[in-house]
Amino acid sequence: MSTRLDGRKKDDLRPIKIELGVVKSAAGSCYLEWGKNTVVATVHGPRPMFPKHLSNSQRAVVDYRYRMAPFSVSDRKSPVPGKRDKEISLVSGFALESVIMTEKFPNTVIDVNALILSADAGTRVAALTAASLACADAGLPMKGLVSAVAVGRANGDLIYDLTKEEEDAPDAVDTAIAITMPQKEIALLQMDGFVNKDDWKKMVSMGFSAAEKVYELQKKALLEKYPVNGDINE
Amino acid sequence: MSTRLDGRKKDDLRPIKIELGVVKSAAGSCYLEWGKNTVVATVHGPRPMFPKHLSNSQRAVVDYRYRMAPFSVSDRKSPVPGKRDKEISLVSGFALESVIMTEKFPNTVIDVNALILSADAGTRVAALTAASLACADAGLPMKGLVSAVAVGRANGDLIYDLTKEEEDAPDAVDTAIAITMPQKEIALLQMDGFVNKDDWKKMVSMGFSAAEKVYELQKKALLEKYPVNGDINE
Amino acid sequence: MSTRLDGRKKDDLRPIKIELGVVKSAAGSCYLEWGKNTVVATVHGPRPMFPKHLSNSQRAVVDYRYRMAPFSVSDRKSPVPGKRDKEISLVSGFALESVIMTEKFPNTVIDVNALILSADAGTRVAALTAASLACADAGLPMKGLVSAVAVGRANGDLIYDLTKEEEDAPDAVDTAIAITMPQKEIALLQMDGFVNKDDWKKMVSMGFSAAEKVYELQKKALLEKYPVNGDINE
Amino acid sequence: MSDILNLINAGSIKEKIKNGKREDNRGFEDFRDLEIKTSVLSSADGSAWVKLGNTEVVAGIKFAVGTPYPDSPDEGSMSLNLELTGISSPDFSTGPPQIDSLEYGRVADRAIRSAEAIDFKKLSIVAGEKVFTIFIDCIAINADGNLIDATEIAALAALKNAKIPKLDENNNIISKEYTDQKLELLNIPLSFTFEKIEGKIIVDPTEAEEFASDARFSLGLVKDTVVSCQKSKNGVFTEEEIFKMIDLSVNKYTEIVKKIEALE
Amino acid sequence: MSDILNLINAGSIKEKIKNGKREDNRGFEDFRDLEIKTSVLSSADGSAWVKLGNTEVVAGIKFAVGTPYPDSPDEGSMSLNLELTGISSPDFSTGPPQIDSLEYGRVADRAIRSAEAIDFKKLSIVAGEKVFTIFIDCIAINADGNLIDATEIAALAALKNAKIPKLDENNNIISKEYTDQKLELLNIPLSFTFEKIEGKIIVDPTEAEEFASDARFSLGLVKDTVVSCQKSKNGVFTEEEIFKMIDLSVNKYTEIVKKIEALE
Amino acid sequence: MSDILNLINAGSIKEKIKNGKREDNRGFEDFRDLEIKTSVLSSADGSAWVKLGNTEVVAGIKFAVGTPYPDSPDEGSMSLNLELTGISSPDFSTGPPQIDSLEYGRVADRAIRSAEAIDFKKLSIVAGEKVFTIFIDCIAINADGNLIDATEIAALAALKNAKIPKLDENNNIISKEYTDQKLELLNIPLSFTFEKIEGKIIVDPTEAEEFASDARFSLGLVKDTVVSCQKSKNGVFTEEEIFKMIDLSVNKYTEIVKKIEALE
Secondary structure: OOOOOOOOOOOOOOOOEEOOOOOOOEEEEEEEEEOOOOEEEEEEEEEEOOOOOOOOOOOOOEEEEEOOOOOOOOOOOOOOOOOOHHHHHHHHHHHHHHHHHHHHHOEEEEEEEEEEEEOOHHHHHHHHHHHHHHHOOOOOEEOOEEEEEEEEOOOOEEEEEEHHHHHHOOEEEEEEEEEEEEOOOEEEEEEEEEHHHHHHHHHHHHHHHHHHHHHHHHHHHHHHHOOOOOOOOO | OOOOOOOOOOOOOOOOOEEEOOOOOOOOOEEEEEOOOEEEEEEEEEOOOOOHHHHOOOOOOEEEEEEEEOOOOOOOOOOOHHHHHHHHHHHHHHHOOOEEEEHHOOEEEEEEEEEEEEEEHHHHHHHHHHHHHHHHHOOOOOOOOOOOEEEEEEEEEEOOOOOHHHHHOOEEEEEEEEEEOOOOOOEEEEEEEEEHHHHHHHHHHHHHHHHHHHHHHHHHHHHOOOOOOOOOOO | OOOOOOOOOOOOOOOOOEEOOOOOOEEEEEEEEEOOOOEEEEEEEEEEOHHHOOOOOOEEEEEEEEEEOOOOOOOOOOOOOOHHHHHHHHHHHHHHHHEEOOOOOEEEEHHHHHHHEEEOOHHHHHHHHHHHHHHHHOOOOOOEEEEEEEEEOOOOOEEEOOOOHHOOOOOOEEEEEEEEOOOEEEEEEEEEEEEEEEHHHHHHHHHHHHHHHHHHHHHHHHHHOOOOOOOOOO | OHHHHHHHHHHHHHHHHHHOOOOOOOOOOOOOOEEEEOOOOOOEEEEEEEEOOOEHHHEEEEEEEEOOOOOOOOOOOEEEEOOOOOOOOHHOOOOOOOHHHHHHHHHHHHHHOOOOEEEHHHHEEOOEEEEEEEEEEEEEEEOOOOOOHHHHHHHHHHHHHHHEEEEOOOOHHHHHHHHOEEEOOOOOOEEEEEEEEEEEEEOOOOHHHHOOEEEEEEEEOOOEEEEEEEEEEOOOHHHHHHHHHHHHHHHHHHHHHHHHHOOO | OHHHHHHHHHHHHHHHOOOOOOOOOOOOOOOOOOEEEEOOOOOOOOOEEEEEOOOOEEEEEEEEEEOOOOOOOOOOOEEEEEOOOOOOHHHHOOOOOOHHHHHHHHOOOHHHHHOOOOOOOHEEEEOEEEEEEEEEEEEEEEOOHHHHHHHHHHHHHHHHHEEEEEEEOOEEEEEEEEEEEEEEOOOOOOEEEEEEEEEEEEEEEOOHHHHHOOEEEEEEEEEOEEEEEEEOOOEEEEEHHHHHHHHHHHHHHHHHHHHHHHOO | OOOHHHHHHHHHHHHHHHHHOOOOOOOOOOOOOOOEOOOOOOOEEEEEEEEOEEEEEEEEHHHHHHHHOOOOOOOEEEEEEOOOOOOOOOOHHHOOOOOHHHHHHHHHHHHHOOOOOOOOOHEEOOOOOOEEEEEEEEEEEEEOOHHHHHHHHHHHHHHOOEEEEEEEOOOOOOEEEEEEEOEOOOOOOOEEEEEEOOOOEEEEHHHHHHHHEEEEEEEEEEEOOEEEEEOOOOOEEOOOHHHHHHHHHHHHHHHHHHHOOOOO
């Protein structure tokens, strides 16, 4: 097995550092470094939703906002969210709704914000991983966590957790995947590339194992802050 | 009497093809080809109007949207409606309100959309003619139809139904007119040009006769789809 | 004491001309010329505020709009209000709220508009001075007037009421100040420049005396139109 | 005046119109007093302040240097914009996008264009590269009806008042310096707006009359030449009514154009 | 159909699906009738009108001349835009910004890009200076479910139908004149969208089925090559379900691509 | 904290202030703990993370190459932008356009400009053609009061931390490569914001204190030189209060500027 530019093996993740409760006034928050990505996620609410005709009488709505700070990328990015930001926000919010017991808070909105302060590939999964922890930190009733990770192909290899350099390879394929844990179901799956069916299936399966690594780190961070006996998902 | 570039006489309309009920999920719809113009019009509603303070407690409001597809003209048009689109939408919506028995649906809005898919002069009258038919197809209670047509001047002649080429003549005058039928009153009248008072009066009168030709085609299309005995306006 | 480009002494204001009630349909209005500045201010309301959740249950809100006509400056200004316009509108509206007895009209909004038709430095204070008079003209219950004026430095001198030419001096400092009269408290204070603490204090004190000159003209204009016995502030 | 009061008011206005009267005792074919002042603003390249009864519109002209359109490389251009803001009516502080402002501005703009009032070729600076664009900004100060006609008059008066700016060696405008030339107007289009209330046609409506009416017609004229027209609102007109309105407008044209021709 | 009716409807759809039935009696893996017409519009450089059951999408192609991106000076570009307006559904007349329109359009756009369907190098006119941009504008005429797949088909059919415009000596497009060349498509990506209702997976959902579902998955394919995918909505899928959907899509690809390949 | 809770809270805060106490037991003239970290972000050309009590603001610097303004052909420019988004407070997720964000950002921006902190002439690359623009983007991470002062400190710390990018032969920025030069700051302006509650003046307000206050004053200083000021909210100040606030600010300046001067 060849090693990668940064010395990792195919199935190594970049170093991940998690800090919970960093933002004092938020209901829940998470600071996360993932390689050279830096993310802050906060949770506010649930609060009553205005205007009322947009609310859901059966459950809470998660209003997820993925945003990149203007200084997070090479060329300054306009602070106005673009199409990509809105699309990522939509599907990531859905992923969170799949684990939050939204039915307990009908007619409300839960504001989840994930801000990329520094970007180096894999920002959407770093943001979602952090946001899931911020929801747990906020004490929202949850069926589980969302563990998100990127898997893909670069220079002929199927690998975990691509860097920006690897994403720029001519044959690069990038798949963002989020798994509900411990249920192990797919809550988010987005991909662009050109890859045959069998390799693509392999990548999806790799996504499950990679997400478990993320999940272990998430659990560890939660247990450090909330060292209760028993299952964190209760 | 000289013939025109496309072989028509002064008081000939271009070929008009009408198809009703083409859009299955709409309350009413009309596909219309008028020379090289292609239009689809749909009607949805009436539905309760939001926000409520914009509704009218005495009657329904017709929300008419005239739009040109980006690919309907020579240079791609931005999908964002411009001033011209909004002005045409406003006065065309008024024209429809003059024949729809809006007083039967207080506090509601009737959505009428007319989309130009291909444009070759006279799009606003083609759109309004189609929209009037879509309203009838939707079974809205109506006092009559709106029959719309352009009349004008090109190369010294007062003529019916100008093409784009004729509109580009140096002395071109274009008058869009819509007549309520069978009442024969003016529901829309828009004109730009430079024409003396007497010729202008002649053009308005020509508008009435031209509109009758349109009305005959409208009636025929309705009677084909709704071959009831008696007056279509009941 | 050196004289200024336009012959004024350091503590002279430019000529001020005030006309009340010029806009017939407004509740109150004021036309004001201040040197080469021309302003019209109108007051409408109070009226119930929509949407309701933006209203204040304890008092009226003053919605102040400072705007510059596109033709009021050298290069045509876009009619869309910029950041500067919005900031000035915010703090000027606060200044008016400090003298209007807003507590008498809970849940309402008072619309105050001040339009600069011609600009030559000091437009925000000219606008606020006019707006304060328009509020009085509207018969709004007030604790006093707001008298606004600019003081500053140009070419080494601390002076009253700078012109555009003086504002362009290399050492120029411009301080906009609004004083509640007769209470003599600071309702607005905005400044940009580079001036030592002691000179700055001098400028603030100068602002009080300059504002008194403005107040005298305001009182005169009100007494001319409303020649009642007794205090105008009752 | 609030919509509610207008609604209550509309009944009495209709009643009067039926009996041949208007709220301000004008005849059906009478304009309100018209007052036009020009050169009212030191910052504009041309300006006019128009009072038509209580309705007031200020127009200001600004020249700017821009690039010509590819299909008319030796012609300048113009842009007319009407602003209806809170200054003239609390109705304009809130609510949906200002369709009225857009419609009135378009009607006024189209008349000037169709009338070929401005010789766009004379606005060319360097053919194919630099031309003048004339911005005509109109702002309603008081909105008491018939804003279309008042805007048209204000725009034309301000254009007639406009001075052409001096240019420096790079063909940029020198602020507040003007050539001796005035902007020449080839034609003076005027707008005539009618409302139909209880089957009667009136000219120069007040805001309250506009509220009581359900059909409007505006004609743009140069003498006895029609340059534009617009029927608006959900009421209808007969052919005879349309013909009557144009005849009436042609008669009124001379009276009003005199006031503009007399201006500096 | 209004949201309220959809909500009431959803219950009965779920009940049917549980019993192995769909509202229109299709099998879970059956597409609705697909009809594709091209060259339907005289103004566009390429056009297609797609009916997938009651869902209808019109796509029109327009070439424009622009400047290349600095990082790819010898490549043209494309832009796919999907409009969901009131013409196809009253739901699109009101409400918040159209996130559906944005998502569907992005999914359709990404598949064409990843598939490298268009050879952008062939769209270069003068390297580093002028390139063609292809605008693919798609408009929903009737929104009865599965707009993603219908949009993808309409876009590809219109691209296949597109003629390359002639240029004048300044490399500007000559209106309505075309070269003999057609736009060559290197690959034809198709989209396959699934919904999960009561644990069952169905293809080509109707609007009512979409309302009854809480998980959606769309795959972009070129034969047996995956070029894009998107999971949406707040439900989840198992690994097996995902694998089943890709196998099913690969099987369906040949059937549908034939209809596009057969087009002029 | 929601507005309702703030409203309830305001009463108790006022009561305490009357009795000479603050909710967190600070003296009226005491700042909260200030912590400044720089070089916190690998992607920015300069960065700082400021904690002022619970209030947190991140600032990031980005250089860009642009064209100079016509009236200052040999000078670069700067742009400071403050974002108040849902990440720092649910109040910023909804509601009307963010006038607070605009005001706070303008106050912070004006102080840097008036202080002539940056030598814009040194940002010229090719006179009249290419200059650097410095974007200072500030984002509130936690909004617990006194965002103006926290933003000003974050902006200055990030500027002090900024490295000047290398340029290629075409004078375009080479990503992530820097010259040895640091951005030189000629002056370090600081902002001092006061609130008046029950007639008392306090510095460095918390969000709850801001809610209880009806008059705010912000001063921009370089040592004992005033560079900007802004009175806000609908309360008023006496001349004496204004003088007291400036004297107090001048005293505090040295203490806080030390923390910025000590930074890398």
